[in-house]
Amino acid sequence: MARDMRRAASAEPERTALGRLLTLTVGAPAAGGTFVARHEGRVVFVRGAVPGETVVARLLEDAKNSAKARFWRAETLEILDPSPDRVPSVWPEAGTDGVGGAEWAHIGLHAQRRLATEVLQDLLRRAGVSTLATEEAQVEPAPHDTDGLGWRTRVRLTRGADGLLGMRGWRSHEVHPVGENPLAAVEIRELGLPDLALPDAVEAVDAVAPSVGRPAVVLIGRGLSAAGAGASGGFEVPEGLEGVDLAVQGPTGLTAVSGDGMVTEEVLGRRFRVGATGFWQVHRQAPEVLTSVVLRDMEAREGDTVWDLFGGVGLFAAALADEVGSAGRVLSVEGDRRAGALAEENLAALPQASAETADVTAWVRAQEKDPDRVVIDPPRAGLGPELMTMLCARTRERIVYVSCEPSTLARDLKAAEEAGWRVEDLRAFDLFPHTHHIESVAVLTRAS
Numbered sequence: 001m002a003r004d005m006r007r008a009a010s011a012e013p014e015r016t017a018l019g020r021l022l023t024l025t026v027g028a029p030a031a032g033g034t035f036v037a038r039h040e041g042r043v044v045f046v047r048g049a050v051p052g053e054t055v056v057a058r059l060l061e062d063a064k065n066s067a068k069a070r071f072w073r074a075e076t077l078e079i080l081d082p083s084p085d086r087v088p089s090v091w092p093e094a095g096t097d098g099v100g101g102a103e104w105a106h107i108g109l110h111a112q113r114r115l116a117t118e119v120l121q122d123l124l125r126r127a128g129v130s131t132l133a134t135e136e137a138q139v140e141p142a143p144h145d146t147d148g149l150g151w152r153t154r155v156r157l158t159r160g161a162d163g164l165l166g167m168r169g170w171r172s173h174e175v176h177p178v179g180e181n182p183l184a185a186v187e188i189r190e191l192g193l194p195d196l197a198l199p200d201a202v203e204a205v206d207a208v209a210p211s212v213g214r215p216a217v218v219l220i221g222r223g224l225s226a227a228g229a230g231a232s233g234g235f236e237v238p239e240g241l242e243g244v245d246l247a248v249q250g251p252t253g254l255t256a257v258s259g260d261g262m263v264t265e266e267v268l269g270r271r272f273r274v275g276a277t278g279f280w281q282v283h284r285q286a287p288e289v290l291t292s293v294v295l296r297d298m299e300a301r302e303g304d305t306v307w308d309l310f311g312g313v314g315l316f317a318a319a320l321a322d323e324v325g326s327a328g329r330v331l332s333v334e335g336d337r338r339a340g341a342l343a344e345e346n347l348a349a350l351p352q353a354s355a356e357t358a359d360v361t362a363w364v365r366a367q368e369k370d371p372d373r374v375v376i377d378p379p380r381a382g383l384g385p386e387l388m389t390m391l392c393a394r395t396r397e398r399i400v401y402v403s404c405e406p407s408t409l410a411r412d413l414k415a416a417e418e419a420g421w422r423v424e425d426l427r428a429f430d431l432f433p434h435t436h437h438i439e440s441v442a443v444l445t446r447a448s
């Protein structure tokens with residue numbers, strides 16, 4: 001890759017577009033981890049640059065990069081004038097022409113957080129959020145995170161056309177070989193997954209480093225026979241995977257080879273059962289950081305009725321159950337059948353908490369009683385103004401909104417303001433270091 005960059009750098013940048021080289025002065029961060037530049041009046045979103053730099057960038061071979069397109073996308077090939085915020089990449093394989101998932105690995109950690117803060121504040125301003133002083137929204141590191149490495153407790157590798165296990169490229173389905181992923185938890189790195197000799201039918205591998213017990217690995221493939229797996233089924237455990245809980249995900253579902261296809265996570269002294277391929281906050285510290293902030297922000301009292309919407313396996317519900325006590329009620333709602341069933345199991349010892357598997361919007365519509373407080377933690381698409389407005393109409397005291405996508409958060413906060421609520425507080429956390437992603441927690445209360 002470095003050789004390619006040198007070769008490209010020696011070429012004279014061409015003046016015209018499409019699949020060619022442009023010399024660009026790079027400006028502000030844009031949503032999606034790119035940076036804004038202009039070429040003859042047209043916006044170009046550049047990956048792999050740093051604001052303030054002058055770079056030679058290659059327009060991506062992207063159908064959208066047509067001569068008529070309003071904007072183009074490009075990747076940095078050579079840096080003519082580097083920014084002081086540029087550092088040697090913590091993961092060179094995630095650079096130009098490399099894997100996705102660490103698009104800011106070439107930027108110092110402090111600068112990454114400053115840039116993420118800029119994006120967050122800009123999105124809030126553009127959405128017209130007016131009840132929060134936007135400069136108060138600052139991206140904070142996870143506690144004690146000094147290098148942003150080793151945080152990923154969930155990793156997926158995919159088999160490429162060359163038969164090797166690798167990772168997908170940035171905004172592409174192409175699989176690139178990987179050596180070591182420095183963002184992955186050490187327990188996953190030590191498995192040396194890319195070098196293992198796995199059955200040909202394996203199309204992808206999920207690796208999990210839970211907080212309790214040994215790592216789990218799931219081999220995924222449409223041609224993988226579940227019949228051969230199972231304690232007595234004689235599935236041959238690939239060399240190198242003897243020390244993990246192994247499962248096989250074939251066309252008929254997941255079958256455990258060793259272990260039970262589940263992992264155990266411990267958060268603030270409480271244990272949760274999670275499916276090995278099911279949703280769990282990915283950063284090692286995220287469950288504890290977010291639970292602590294949600295608990296504090298909800299200000300739940302004895303006897304309250306609390307809804308935990310998009311509740312997963314019951315992470316926030318379990319902690320909130322303690323706050324509302326035996327006279328209160330916590331209802332956790334999750335759309336995924338497997339996660340909903342696990343939430344029931346995880347909350348079983350807490351009589352004041354219960355879990356339901358349902359679509360959140362349909363469930364909220366069907367409720368006869370209003371809640372005192374609501375915590376919501378939707379996927380990237382957010383709530384949408386309709387559900388946000390409905391929750392604002394029904395919630396008596398507080399809504400705490402946990403978000404992994406600041407653009408939809410900003411849109412939904414604006415909808416809440418229009419429904420007569422105000423944003424009392426917003427904290428943002430760098431729970432995806434070396435990427436542009438951030439996790440935010442906003443507190444909404446009634447404006448009057």
Ligand SMILES: C[S@@+](CC[C@H](N)C(=O)[O-])C[C@H]1O[C@@H](n2cnc3c(N)ncnc32)[C@H](O)[C@@H]1O
Binds near residue numbers: 280316335359
């Ligand atoms: C970001 S995760 C949060 C899970 C949980 N709060 C946690 O921290 O572990 C979002 C969850 O919402 C669920 N989900 C997505 N769309 C949904 C819908 N329309 N109704 C109910 N749940 C949904 C997903 O299955 C996922 O478990």
